[in-house]
Amino acid sequence: MTSTKRARLDDGVNGDSGQLVSVELKLQKEEAIEMPSEIGTISAIAACHQAGSRFEDTKSSADDSVVQGVQTQIVVATDAGYVALVHEDGTRTVLDGSGNPAIQRLLAMAPSDASAFRPGLIPDVVAGDSDGRVTVFTMGRMISRSTVSAPVSALALDNNPNTPRSFIVGDMSGTITESHVQGILWRTQLSTAASDTPSATGTGITSVCSVRFADDHGIPTSYVLAASEGNHVQLLARGHPVLTVPISARCNCMCSGRFIGRNEPSDDAQNKETQALLGDDSGRLYVLDNFKIEPYAHLDYPVTSVVAIPLRALVRRDGPDVVVCGTRSNMIYMLHAKQILGAFAADFWPAAIDVIVPSSPEMHSVIAIAENKAVGIQNSCVLHKVAMIFKDIQSNAD
Numbered sequence: 001m002t003s004t005k006r007a008r009l010d011d012g013v014n015g016d017s018g019q020l021v022s023v024e025l026k027l028q029k030e031e032a033i034e035m036p037s038e039i040g041t042i043s044a045i046a047a048c049h050q051a052g053s054r055f056e057d058t059k060s061s062a063d064d065s066v067v068q069g070v071q072t073q074i075v076v077a078t079d080a081g082y083v084a085l086v087h088e089d090g091t092r093t094v095l096d097g098s099g100n101p102a103i104q105r106l107l108a109m110a111p112s113d114a115s116a117f118r119p120g121l122i123p124d125v126v127a128g129d130s131d132g133r134v135t136v137f138t139m140g141r142m143i144s145r146s147t148v149s150a151p152v153s154a155l156a157l158d159n160n161p162n163t164p165r166s167f168i169v170g171d172m173s174g175t176i177t178e179s180h181v182q183g184i185l186w187r188t189q190l191s192t193a194a195s196d197t198p199s200a201t202g203t204g205i206t207s208v209c210s211v212r213f214a215d216d217h218g219i220p221t222s223y224v225l226a227a228s229e230g231n232h233v234q235l236l237a238r239g240h241p242v243l244t245v246p247i248s249a250r251c252n253c254m255c256s257g258r259f260i261g262r263n264e265p266s267d268d269a270q271n272k273e274t275q276a277l278l279g280d281d282s283g284r285l286y287v288l289d290n291f292k293i294e295p296y297a298h299l300d301y302p303v304t305s306v307v308a309i310p311l312r313a314l315v316r317r318d319g320p321d322v323v324v325c326g327t328r329s330n331m332i333y334m335l336h337a338k339q340i341l342g343a344f345a346a347d348f349w350p351a352a353i354d355v356i357v358p359s360s361p362e363m364h365s366v367i368a369i370a371e372n373k374a375v376g377i378q379n380s381c382v383l384h385k386v387a388m389i390f391k392d393i394q395s396n397a398d
Contacts, residue, residue: 025334025342026389030366033090033383040080042370042381044106047074047354048123074356074368075125076383077103083127083137086383095125097142102130105155107167111139126167128152134169136181144181149173150204159210159256159274160222168224170205176226176236188239190228203229209254211235211276213290220273225288227251233278233288245293249282249302257308257321259287259296260337277323279303285325285335296338301327307355309365311336315392316361322390324367326353332367334388344386348373351381355388364389 035042074086081100085093107126125137130151136144154170158178166185169177178185190205209225224236225245233251235243256274276288277296283303285296305326311319322341325333330349334341344367351370358365365388372381 024391026391027342027344028387028389030385030387031090033086033092033385035076035084035086035092035381035383036094037380039082039084039094040078040102040381041372042076042351042383043079043103044077045074045352045354045368045370045383046077046106046108046125047356047366047368048108048110073108073123074354074383075106075108075123076370077106077127078381079103081129083125085122085140093140095137095140095142097135097137098127101133103127104130105152107155107157109157109165109167124165126155128155128169128171132171134179138181146179146184148177149175154205154208154226156208156210156254158222158224159212162222168208168210170208170226172204174203174205174228176205176208176224176239178224178239186239188236190226190234206250206252207254209256209276211256211288212272212274214273225254225276225278227254227278231280235288235291243291245278245288247278247280247286247293248284249280251278251280252303253279253305255306255308255323257310257323259308259320259323260289260294261320277306277308279306279325283327285323297335297340299325299327299331299333299340301329301331304328305353307353309355309357312361313358314361314365314388314390317392324353324355324388326350332369346371346384361390 076084076086079102081098081103083095083098105128109124111123122140127135132148132150132152134146134148134152135142148169148171150171150173152169153172156168158166158168163185166178166180169179174190176190177187205226205228207227211225212220212222215221225233226236227233229250231247231249233245234241255277259275259277278286281302283299283301285303286293287296303325307324308321310321311317314322320337323335330346332344332353346369348371351372353367353369356366356368367386367388369384371384
């Protein structure tokens with residue numbers, strides 16, 4: 001039986017925050033896309049993270065609000081069970097086979113027949129609903145549907161290079177399943193995995209994430225992070241517990257990337273390590289780096305979503321990822337190397353947010369923000385786009 005150990009909380013005082021570059025951020029609201037009222041209100045969105053949109057700088061073009069460049073797609077799910085693709089020109093395509101019950105979690109992946117997004121390609125989509133069904137769409141068509149133990153409450157891509165195109169599902173019964181379109185790879189119950197932490201018993205999964213840490217021999221190894229209602233996160237290796245990570249409050253969200261220290265570029269997925277960023281109900285953000293956790297930032301509101309953007313996608317330099325944080329308020333924060341770069345105050349509390357990450361620094365990142373509102377006796381949902389325009393203003397010597 002694998003023993004469970006506890007992570008040490010580093011105060012971060014002696015650590016290197018990894019601030020290799022100073023960047024200037026400008027936010028520019030671009031457009032709002034009205035969604036058809038008959039598909040219901042937005043419950044989840046997922047952006048195609050390898051795509052991007054080009055926004056001309058306001059000083060160089062009088063028509064700067066026009067979206068140009070490669071076609072991008074945002075996937076939208078609703079409480080009526082519909083899944084729709086939103087194209088860059090504002091047109092929408094509702095996928096066949098969707099509709100009832102409510103979709104709670106959504107995942108967009110690069111098309112299975114392409115290594116990168118190109119104009120016209122449709123992303124693969126994984127949708128988890130309130131009946132515990134996990135549906136996979138490829139090229140806009142439903143190709144598989146499986147069922148987990150309870151309503152789906154967490155969904156994430158598995159970054160393990162040995163199991164390409166697999167994904168992690170968490171549900172309200174506390175079960176974690178690693179799946180592929182062809183079937184289940186492994187399944188475990190978090191309450192039994194965390195038997196030394198009674199607060200986890202009987203609780204649902206709030207978030208899952210895939211990371212790669214170096215093992216005792218220095219070899220990058222894939223793990224799954226899973227959070228439940230307790231004030232801790234479990235690190236699992238093929239469903240077996242290896243680490244208990246204490247945090248200040250319930251973990252609502254996680255993502256993988258490189259957030260502190262020097263981010264060395266590497267094209268070798270087999271030997272590339274990652275870190276995890278955790279956001280909790282007290283507004284605190286933590287970085288889990290190779291089995292050690294340290295504080296990252298403290299926001300004014302509970303953190304509900306985190307998205308990592310590689311720095312090289314924003315400026316021509318390597319460094320820690322830029323982070324976009326959604327909160328239980330109308331505020332959306334942008335951070336880099338433990339510092340808040342800026343914040344965007346929406347006129348509403350977002351139903352969901354995600355980020356379209358560009359494929360090059362010439363193509364600005366776009367925050368996609370979902371708004372649900374009542375218009376008379378009908379519900380209305382709108383997808384807002386906000387451009388994040390970065391400028392490299394200072395660099396430090398290596």
